[in-house]
Amino acid sequence: MNRFLDNPVLLKEFRGRMRGGKAFILLTIYLVLLSGMVGIVLLSFTLTEQASYGYGSSGISEYIGKVLFWVVAGSELMMVCFIAPALTAGAISSEHERQTYDLLRTTLLSAKSLVFGKFTSAVSFLILLLIVGFPLQSLAYLLGGVAIEEVLIAFLILVVTVLLFSAIGLFVSSFTKHNLVATVVSYVIANLIVFGVPAFAYTALIFIAGTSLSMPTLTTMQETLVTILLIIAAWVFVAINPIAAAIGTEVMLITEQSAIYASIPLPNSWSFPLISPWIGYVLFYLLVSLVLIFFSIRFVKRVDK
Amino acid sequence: MSNIIEIQNLSKRYNGRPAVDALNLSVAQGDIFGFVGPNGAGKTTTIRIMCTLLQATQGDILVAGHSVRKHSRQVRQTIGYMPDFFGVYTDMLVWEYLDFFGACYEIPRPKRAGLIKDLLELVDLSHRRDDPVDRLSRGMKQRLSLARTLIHDPQVLILDEPASGLDPRARVEIRELLVELARMGKTIFFSTHILSDVAEICTRVGIIEAGKLVAVGSLEELQQHLLPHRLVRIAVLERAEDAAALLQAAPGVQSVNILPAGNKEGQVVRLELEYLGEDTSLTALLKTLIDQSIPVLSFNVDSRDLEEVFMRATKGLVT
Numbered sequence A: 001m002n003r004f005l006d007n008p009v010l011l012k013e014f015r016g017r018m019r020g021g022k023a024f025i026l027l028t029i030y031l032v033l034l035s036g037m038v039g040i041v042l043l044s045f046t047l048t049e050q051a052s053y054g055y056g057s058s059g060i061s062e063y064i065g066k067v068l069f070w071v072v073a074g075s076e077l078m079m080v081c082f083i084a085p086a087l088t089a090g091a092i093s094s095e096h097e098r099q100t101y102d103l104l105r106t107t108l109l110s111a112k113s114l115v116f117g118k119f120t121s122a123v124s125f126l127i128l129l130l131i132v133g134f135p136l137q138s139l140a141y142l143l144g145g146v147a148i149e150e151v152l153i154a155f156l157i158l159v160v161t162v163l164l165f166s167a168i169g170l171f172v173s174s175f176t177k178h179n180l181v182a183t184v185v186s187y188v189i190a191n192l193i194v195f196g197v198p199a200f201a202y203t204a205l206i207f208i209a210g211t212s213l214s215m216p217t218l219t220t221m222q223e224t225l226v227t228i229l230l231i232i233a234a235w236v237f238v239a240i241n242p243i244a245a246a247i248g249t250e251v252m253l254i255t256e257q258s259a260i261y262a263s264i265p266l267p268n269s270w271s272f273p274l275i276s277p278w279i280g281y282v283l284f285y286l287l288v289s290l291v292l293i294f295f296s297i298r299f300v301k302r303v304d305k
Numbered sequence B: 001m002s003n004i005i006e007i008q009n010l011s012k013r014y015n016g017r018p019a020v021d022a023l024n025l026s027v028a029q030g031d032i033f034g035f036v037g038p039n040g041a042g043k044t045t046t047i048r049i050m051c052t053l054l055q056a057t058q059g060d061i062l063v064a065g066h067s068v069r070k071h072s073r074q075v076r077q078t079i080g081y082m083p084d085f086f087g088v089y090t091d092m093l094v095w096e097y098l099d100f101f102g103a104c105y106e107i108p109r110p111k112r113a114g115l116i117k118d119l120l121e122l123v124d125l126s127h128r129r130d131d132p133v134d135r136l137s138r139g140m141k142q143r144l145s146l147a148r149t150l151i152h153d154p155q156v157l158i159l160d161e162p163a164s165g166l167d168p169r170a171r172v173e174i175r176e177l178l179v180e181l182a183r184m185g186k187t188i189f190f191s192t193h194i195l196s197d198v199a200e201i202c203t204r205v206g207i208i209e210a211g212k213l214v215a216v217g218s219l220e221e222l223q224q225h226l227l228p229h230r231l232v233r234i235a236v237l238e239r240a241e242d243a244a245a246l247l248q249a250a251p252g253v254q255s256v257n258i259l260p261a262g263n264k265e266g267q268v269v270r271l272e273l274e275y276l277g278e279d280t281s282l283t284a285l286l287k288t289l290i291d292q293s294i295p296v297l298s299f300n301v302d303s304r305d306l307e308e309v310f311m312r313a314t315k316g317l318v319t
Helices: A008-018 A022-053 A060-089 A093-097 A101-105 A111-132 A134-143 A148-175 A179-213 A220-239 A242-256 A277-301 B043-050 B072-078 B094-104 B109-122 B138-150 B168-183 B195-201 B219-226 B240-249 B279-291 B306-313
Strands: A261-265 A271-275 B003-014 B017-028 B032-036 B058-063 B079-082 B156-160 B187-192 B204-209 B212-217 B229-236 B253-258 B269-276 B296-301
Touching (some): A060 A134, A060 A148, A093 A101, A111 A148, A179 A242, A220 A271, A271 A277, B032 B043, B032 B195, B043 B058, B094 B109, B156 B168, B212 B219, B229 B240
Parallel strands (some): B032 B204, B079 B156, B156 B187
Antiparallel strands (some): B229 B296
């Protein structure tokens, strides 16, 4: 632990980030926006549902709780998408711009310490943002309709997204000398993951639906194989997108009452076992984050040729 | 005295174009070595290789016996590097800046506070300890950078254009600091194109042009080698012709001129002679004049400046 805290880059980044009013202002704006969203949701339910059903209708508070939970989790996810790349995209490239990169490389500071220091400080700050959102999240929990495993899975997906987008920013930053380039490239990659994957999946779905109309009649076995392939492809698309992974997990929770595993019926009356998308999302992107950090260290370590 | 820096057949090529070409150079421990050359001569490239920031195409540099190719960590422990830019974190306080680099050199936390105090005293910035770095003047930032290079007590300081862009006072302050550091036993290797700095403080000079070392030695050695003829100006109250005849006959004297402006009765007469020889023989010249009772008013050896040496050594080539 002491060794971890002795990382000079981590200490410097913490000091820089928390000094002055910057962090306080960012936290305040973030909480005001989040509270505003919660307020709007509560207000709209108060105005519409009270008129339709009156207060105390059975299931309405659970429904509001669920909506609140999704609104807060969704807002936090958007916040992570926008803030994480900004925090790390300049991590190494800003050292180039400030002309301190060469100074660091002539000290005994290892590339690993530099990369971990930058990464840990950004991740810590983002997790702080998630933690300060807990009281608003707990409001949804109080209203009911949200199970503890949903809260934990949502938090896990958010934390992995934090790690992933921070690692993407850091990786891009490690081979770019300009902050602006690093930031733009990081945002493009982050947006491709969040919005590009569903757009691609939707296009692929339309294409598959189109071609299936002109396909010859299949035997049950062939139909089963095609279904398995389609299930796997759909699962992959769902598991590599944070929004789809969260929705897919929720659907599996509702339909199969399981946050871990489900079996999908096949045309030949067999069933296909499928793990919940959040597990795929967490494992896949943890691996991607580790690979990106590994290559960031390699890039920082290299000597100019 | 043993050599602390050994540059061995060092070459660096960018896309086949040589930036440094088969450079061989040694710097003895305790030297203040001035690495002089025009822009684009290969000074910064050599320094970057020496600081383990750049890979050489061929050859090696040994710093305190450690190869920059094989033992970069040991080299980094031995050197303190100050580039030709400030490289400061503007959101840091002065003490935090030194503390951060102290931690980067793995100096234990309890030792750092005392070290920072001593270094700030050395560079005369104790009164700015708690100020943000970006509020310091350019000269102060340069002194802070120098303190940073000293935080791990390196044997060798490698400074790339340490006085560039500084006002005259700040330049003198940096120069004085370098002399003080040399007195403390540090070897200083610095590149510059401010020749007066070199003339003032360097014990040895290396002149590089188009990636090749064209001259190396002490300033006196370079002067003798590159500008063997020296100009001596003598003023006498009378008997100028006798003085000229005496001087003409002395060994090493190439020519003697009596300047026309002073060639009037009752006025100081000035003579100029071109001389080729050692300093000790020059004193014999003066003694000869005095022994012959010639009233010598002044006897000045023209200090040929480094600029002339530099111009003679270089040809204006750029790679």
